[in-house]
Amino acid sequence: MMEANSVITARNISKAYGDSSALSGFNLDVHSGQILGLIGPNGAGKSTFLQAVLGLVDTSGELEVLGLSPNKDRHELLNRVCSITDVAVMPRWMKVGQILDYVEGVHPRFDISKAKKILSNTNIKKSSRVRTLSRGMVVQLHLSIVMAIDAELLVLDEPTLGLDLSYRKEFYSQLIEDYFDGNKTIIISTHQVEEIEGVLSDVVFMDQGKEVMSGSIDELNQKFLELRPKAENLEKAKALNPIYIRTELGRPVYLYENVEAEKLRDFGEVHPPAIADLFLAVMKKNKEGEAK
Amino acid sequence: MNALKAVIRRELQEHKWGFVYLPWIVGAFMSLVVVMVYIGLTEVNTENFKFSTEVFSDSETVQGMNEATFEQRKAAIRAGLLVLGSPLVIALGFAILAYSLSTFFDERKDKSIVFWRSLPVSDSFTVLSKLSVALFVAPLLVIPALLFLHLVSVTAGSIYFAVSDIVPFTWAWQAYPWLDWIRVIFSLWMQALWSLPVIAWIMLTGAYSRKPVVAAILPPVVIVLVEGVSLSSSVFYDSLIDRLLPWSRSSSFPKEYENLQVAEISDVPLLLGMNEFWIGIGLGAIFVFLTIYFRSKSDYASVE
Numbered sequence: 001m002m003e004a005n006s007v008i009t010a011r012n013i014s015k016a017y018g019d020s021s022a023l024s025g026f027n028l029d030v031h032s033g034q035i036l037g038l039i040g041p042n043g044a045g046k047s048t049f050l051q052a053v054l055g056l057v058d059t060s061g062e063l064e065v066l067g068l069s070p071n072k073d074r075h076e077l078l079n080r081v082c083s084i085t086d087v088a089v090m091p092r093w094m095k096v097g098q099i100l101d102y103v104e105g106v107h108p109r110f111d112i113s114k115a116k117k118i119l120s121n122t123n124i125k126k127s128s129r130v131r132t133l134s135r136g137m138v139v140q141l142h143l144s145i146v147m148a149i150d151a152e153l154l155v156l157d158e159p160t161l162g163l164d165l166s167y168r169k170e171f172y173s174q175l176i177e178d179y180f181d182g183n184k185t186i187i188i189s190t191h192q193v194e195e196i197e198g199v200l201s202d203v204v205f206m207d208q209g210k211e212v213m214s215g216s217i218d219e220l221n222q223k224f225l226e227l228r229p230k231a232e233n234l235e236k237a238k239a240l241n242p243i244y245i246r247t248e249l250g251r252p253v254y255l256y257e258n259v260e261a262e263k264l265r266d267f268g269e270v271h272p273p274a275i276a277d278l279f280l281a282v283m284k285k286n287k288e289g290e291a292k
Numbered sequence: 293m294n295a296l297k298a299v300i301r302r303e304l305q306e307h308k309w310g311f312v313y314l315p316w317i318v319g320a321f322m323s324l325v326v327v328m329v330y331i332g333l334t335e336v337n338t339e340n341f342k343f344s345t346e347v348f349s350d351s352e353t354v355q356g357m358n359e360a361t362f363e364q365r366k367a368a369i370r371a372g373l374l375v376l377g378s379p380l381v382i383a384l385g386f387a388i389l390a391y392s393l394s395t396f397f398d399e400r401k402d403k404s405i406v407f408w409r410s411l412p413v414s415d416s417f418t419v420l421s422k423l424s425v426a427l428f429v430a431p432l433l434v435i436p437a438l439l440f441l442h443l444v445s446v447t448a449g450s451i452y453f454a455v456s457d458i459v460p461f462t463w464a465w466q467a468y469p470w471l472d473w474i475r476v477i478f479s480l481w482m483q484a485l486w487s488l489p490v491i492a493w494i495m496l497t498g499a500y501s502r503k504p505v506v507a508a509i510l511p512p513v514v515i516v517l518v519e520g521v522s523l524s525s526s527v528f529y530d531s532l533i534d535r536l537l538p539w540s541r542s543s544s545f546p547k548e549y550e551n552l553q554v555a556e557i558s559d560v561p562l563l564l565g566m567n568e569f570w571i572g573i574g575l576g577a578i579f580v581f582l583t584i585y586f587r588s589k590s591d592y593a594s595v596e
Contacts, residue, residue, distance in 0.1 A: 054410070078412035091306075091404035098305055105298020106413050142407075 005032040006064075007153055007185045008053060013061035014209075015048050022048040023059060024209040030202075032152075033182050037196050038189040039279055040206035046189035047086070048209075050157045053187070054083055066152060079108060082151040084142050086158035090130045096141060097126035103145055115148035118178070136167035143171060147179045154179075156188040160195065168195050175199070193276040203275060205282050212286045221272035224281075225261055227254045233267035240264070244281030255281045295413060299421040300429055303395070310387035311430050318383045319437030322376055323444040330452040341375050348458055357459050365467035369446070373472075376445055377438050381480070384434045385536070388426050388484070392491045393508060395422050396587060397498035405590050415588040419495075423580060426491050431480035435473065442468075482563055486539035488576035490532070496579045500586040535572065539563060 008030035015023040023045045030036050038046045052059045055070035055077060063070060068077045090099070096119070104112040119126070122144070124137055133141065139159065146154065160168040176199055180186060190196055204214040215223070228251060229237035240263065242254035255273055256264065264270045273281070304311055326343075328334045335344035347353050360368070396419075399405040408418070446464050454461040469475075484491070494508050501507035516529045540559070563569050 056409070075412060075414045078410065083410045085406055085410075087403050087406060089403045089406040089410075091399075091407065092402050093306060094302075098302070102298050102302050103411065105301070106295045106411050108412075 006030070007032050007034075007066060008187070009062070009064045010049070010052075011062040013049065013052060013059050013063055015045075015052065015057060015059040021209055023052075025061075026206075026210060028204060028211070028214075030185060030187060032185050034202050035176075035180065035186045035188070035200050036202045036204065037193070037200040037275070038187060038204050038206060039191070039193055039275070040189075040212075041191055041283075043208075044191075044206040045209040046191075046206055047157050049206075050083075050085075050155050050187070050189055053155055054078075054081065080151055081153045081155060082146045082149050083155040083157065084139070084146055084159040086161045088135065088138055090138050090142060092129070092131040094130055095126070096124055096128050096130070099130070099141075099145070100126070103149075107149060109150040110145075111148045111150070115144050118144040118147055136163050139163060139167065139171065143174065147174070152184060154184060154186045156186065158190055159188070160190075160192070168192075172196060172199050193279055194274070197275055200275070205279055207283060207286060213282045217275075220275075220278065223258060224273050224278055225256050225259065225264055225270055226273040226277070227256065227264045227268055227270050228252075229254060229268040237264075237267045243285055244277075246277060246280070253277075295417065296421055299413065299418065300425055303391075303422060303425045304429070304433075306398075307387075307391050307395075310390055311425075311433050314383050314387055315380055315434045315437035316440075318380050319441045322379055323441050326376065326441075326445045327448050330448045343372075343375075345452065348453075348456065354458050357463070362467055365463065366469055369464055369467055370469050370472065373442050373445060377441060377476075380434055380438050380441065384430060384480070385487075388430055388487075388491060389494060391430070392426055392494040393498055393504055395426075395498060396495055396583065397501075397504045400499075400590060405587075409590070416584045419499075419580060419584045419587060423492070423495070426495075427484040427488070428481055431484060432477065434480065435477060438476065439473065478560065482560060483539055486563065486569060486572060487535050489572045489579065490535050492576040492579035492583070496583045496586070499583045531568075534568075539569075 006029065008028060010026060010028040013023050013026040013028075014021065022043075026045065026049060028049075038049070040046050048057060048059075051057045052063060053065050053070055055074035058071060065077060066080055070077055094102075100112055100115055103110050103115075116126075119141070122137070122140055124133065124141055124144075130138060130141070143159075160171050163171070172195060175186070188196055188200070200217060202214070202216045203220065205212040227237055227242070228248075234252065237254055240254075240256060240259055243257050244255040246253050246255075255277065261270050325334065325336065329336065329343055330345060332345055335346070336342070337344065399408060409415075446468055450461045450464050453459045453463055494504075497504040497507035512528075512532060516526070516532075519525055519528050
């Protein structure tokens, strides 16, 4: 049985393309109000999983989205789920106004006046054809449409791939400030962790079709800490078994798992790790674990 | 209903050249030809059809026109307009075939299928809507251009007759078969249903193949060749050609109706009584079902 506020329940999801397996026994629980980042290298299975959530690929295992089966109830699900994917999928021959009219005709939860209002703050004109827009503008158009749909779940699969930095920042700030209201749920896949750093409430690290680690940002910030040890404390800090060591501006930075902040503070400056650094550490640890 | 309207509107926006502009281009061209013939600038002279003001210099022809009964006038006008309108119908046929070939291929090629399928429109709804555009909406869109051509033709003819003192201006208008509008629409719809297996087959190839033109043409060619070589017969070829020709001319149509040109609505039961019609509908339904299946299996992998 699904919990009351469960949005996605995935149990033992597997999918193989020929000999290579994209997902092998993947589990996930997403609850209402979460902004979950699905983080992993290329080929980790992020896209495949999100396609399964959207009912675009068949997988083995149990998958429920908003209490529905993505394959069997795809049509009903699409009333309640929106998505933006990494490929430019807007029909290039169409004018912006024509797309808005079409979505208004087919989507019961689309508010065309809201979409027009969002677009009025951009350089995108209603009379422009999609083929004349830049890559960034096409994504902006897609986001404007999606933001005007009152969906319960928004699936973003590498939505900012290939965009300029300014567009990427704009995309996420718009998403959080103007769209997310606490009742919605967003799942974002990316391999560029930095750009969604401040956006997420939860993360799942993925590699080779499996979950490597998951948790809320708060949990992770308690569990993992980074220390910039003073030169004289390097050996003592090392004795506390950091799981990962990196260098920043020529100085070592140690990452600890389940070590109390009080202990670390004696050796230097302590703060929660950036997700990107945590991700690298977890992946490295995972690889070592596999090697053993 | 809103969704159907939205899908049909989108199809007409995408294929406006074939379905909206082409009938008017052909209709305007034919109108121009008609006017030029009456002015005496040109004439149409084919094996089966002669259209020239020369015929009116023959006193017997003029006498015949004056003595013609209402029914005879109506038949003459109807036959003339049918021939003048045939380029429009042929253009429509090509537009429908081109549409059928591209409608499921183009959305895969430009990956917009991912966007369309992210909206709450089911694959069966999309396929059936697109089919209804080919079968019913496109023929309907030919009608205004055809009406325009008729009005220009009859007006130009009437002016010529009156000015040349052949028959009164009202000669043609009194016998102009206004009700033919409904007849033409039904004929075109029945024709589209008669051609359904060809239309649905072409749509199917666009839905699954990377080279839809080859996929559409190669299998029928192979069947024709295999049948020709192994059985020395051409049943498949003949029935294929039948499907592309007017249904009232099909070899399976009762011989006594061979001269039927535009079908009357009352002829519809004739078509519905033909086994070949229902075989075509059944075959078309299989192709449509497969088209829905292939579209529902389109994921990113199939468009990469």
